[in-house]
Amino acid sequence: MCDSKGVINSKRTNLNAQKQQFVTQREINTLEKALIDADVFLGLSVADIMTPKMLKSMAKDPIVFALANPNPEIDYELAVQTRPDVIMATGRSDYPNQINNVLGFPYIFRGALDVRASSINEEMKIACVYAIAELAQEFVPESVNIAYNERNIVFGREYIVPKALDPRLIAQVATAVAKAAIASGVARRKITDWEAYAQDLNKKLGIENELLRSLHNKAKRQPKRVVFPEGDNYNIIKAASIVAADQIAFPILLGNKDTIARIASENELDISNIEIIDISKSSNAEKRTEYAKIFSKKRERNGLTYKEARENLFSRNYFAAMMVEVGDADAMITGHSIKYYSAIRIVETVIGTEENMHEMTGVNIMMTKRGPLFFADTITTAEKNVDRLVSTTLATAQLVKRFNITPRIAMLSYANFGAAKEKNSLLVHKTVAHLHEQYPDLIVDGEISVNFALNKEKRNETFPFSKLKEQDVNTLIFPTLDAANISYNLLKELGGVESIGPILVGAAKPIHIVSLNASVRDIVNMTTVAVVDAQRN
Structure with missing residues (x-):
């Protein structure tokens, strides 16, 4: 140890008690020699x-x-x-590698206060240090990469301590400090459920999302094989490495092995346990022939020949869809670099719709401060009629129930309860009448404007007869694709609201399509949904 006079050694006199602890007997006098x-x-x-x-x-x-x-x-x-x-x-x-007290002292105090510690001792400080060091070696959340305008932060020379804006710090460090306080005997309050404690800390910061956490935990209980046809894309590779590391899914990447390995190596992504299939290789010709026979047989009365089926299977999207169709994969994620409706066409052709479903529906889940809001239909371009709107509503309600949430549905319009005779308002009005008659137990009402739908006090005062009554609406059915698409994108871009979706409802097997150029986080979230979807089969 050195001070302003050089090395603190045995030749020094007039050392205070603190410095005497660090006296060295070695013949070293200067920092340069030290x-x-x-x-x-x-x-x-x-x-x-x-x-x-x-x-x-x-x-x-x-x-x-x-x-x-x-x-x-x-x-x-x-x-x-x-x-x-x-x-x-x-x-x-x-x-x-900024070393700053913000990484430590807020969370030391948080942990100490939560167990009513009588003091902050060395054991608690050391626990804080170890927690910070361990966190630096873990996979960095995509939200941190975005906050620091980085592509892929990984442990190394330029990243040995977590970033100050890492949202995991509070739960990881405060928990370690609280545990150390209990173990060292200075805590006056015991904590036994550490998972609940960590969740409570995250809620205090507004970063705990119960729906996402529930989906994540459910996916981890029974991971599924998820195929990614756009396997040579950086975002896809990174998302695959995340879900593999988190044991959410067993990813299968389609693409050139050398290209995928190069991208992973350049960005320090671990793909060692991820299966990669290059469908262009001759070794996959037999599988392509097998798929072509099954595909052409399924579509032979819809104008598809064996030759056309085989040609289609040189496309990674068709090949991946057939993997799901025959059971070589449990689910599929695509859409990052393909137009949505091109992807939908492949799903319709290869997989088809569920029994009793006329068409597929798209549902976006908006993670708002009031809880999840389900938006539908966010993909169907066909002009709506009563049957289609009823089908969309019922399919969306079933999806909401799968998340253990009771659907409380508002059928949206610009007008309220028959106040306007415009085409779309009349359509919604007739649809609600049909739903009330045929599905009386479904909590649904409309047509209603969005301000009344989401403000139950205003709604109850103005429309006390509404079937929604005191309910907090969690599902919004839009009369047109334009209205749905504009609304969810507006919320996402201006409100800082995270979105999952569009979730494809009505496909016969779990295939989901992310938005063009979807972020890594979006792909991970959709993969989690796909795994949970596949668990039903």
Whole structure:
């Protein structure tokens, strides 16, 4: 240890009690000599006291924590230029690896307060340190990459401590501190359900989503094989690596193995346990022939010949759909680089619709502060009639029930309860009448404008006769694709609302289509939905 006078050694006199703990018997007097073959430099002093010569004298892969502010003991860029193998941290946010109290003290206090600790002891501080160190080595959430405008943050020289905006810090660090307080005997309140405690901490920050957590846990209980035909896309590869690491699914990537391996290597993504199939290889010709026979037999009375079926199966999307059709995969995710309606066409042709379903419906789940809102129909271009709108409503209600939520449905219009005679308003009016007559137990009403649908106090005051009564609406059925699509995109872009979907409802087997250029997080969420969907079969 050094102070302003040099190394604290046995020749020094007038040392206070704190410094006496660090006295060395070695014949070293200066910082320069102390750094020869040293593995670690920890500075919290003044700027520019470490020279390039000193840094060069350190051991291989030296760890340098130069924490003087505003200027470190050695400039970051100078240090990296001098020793490319340096593992360096500073106290500044404009360089990698910022060491800042914000990573520790808020969560130390949180954990201490939650167990009513009588003091903050060394055990609690050490627990905090270990929790931070462990978190840095875990997979970084996509939300953190986005917050720091990074593509793929991974543990390494430029990332040895978590980012300050990492939402996992509160649950991971505060929990570790609270456990240490209990174990060391300074806690006056015991916590036994640590999972519930972590969830409560996340709720305090507004980052806990019960629906997503429920889906995630359900998927992990019975992971399924999910095929990704766009397997040579970075977002797809990263999403696949995440769901594999989280044990949500067993991904299968379709694409050139060398290309996929290169992208994964360049971005330090682990795909070691992910199956990759290159359908262009001759080794898959036999499988293509098998699929073509099954496909052409299924569609022979719909104008499809064996030759056409075989040609289609050179497309990874058709090949992946047939994998699901014959049971070589349990679910499929596509859409990142293909137009939505092109993907829908493949699903309709290869998989078809569920029994008693006339067409497929798209449902988007909007994760709002009031809870999940289900929007439908967000994909169907066909002009609506009463039968189609009834089908959409019933299919959406079934989906909502699958998430263990009671559907409370508002059939939307710009007018309320017969106030307008415009075509779409009349259509919704007739649909509601049909639903009330044929499905009296379904909680549904309309036509109603969205402001009354989502404000039960205003609705009860103005329309006390409504079947929705005191219910909080959680499902919105739109009269047209335009209205649905504009609404959910507006909410997503302006309101900072996370969306899952569109979830494809009505396909005979679990195939889901993400939006064009979907984010990694969107792909992961849709994969989770696909796994839960596949668990029904």
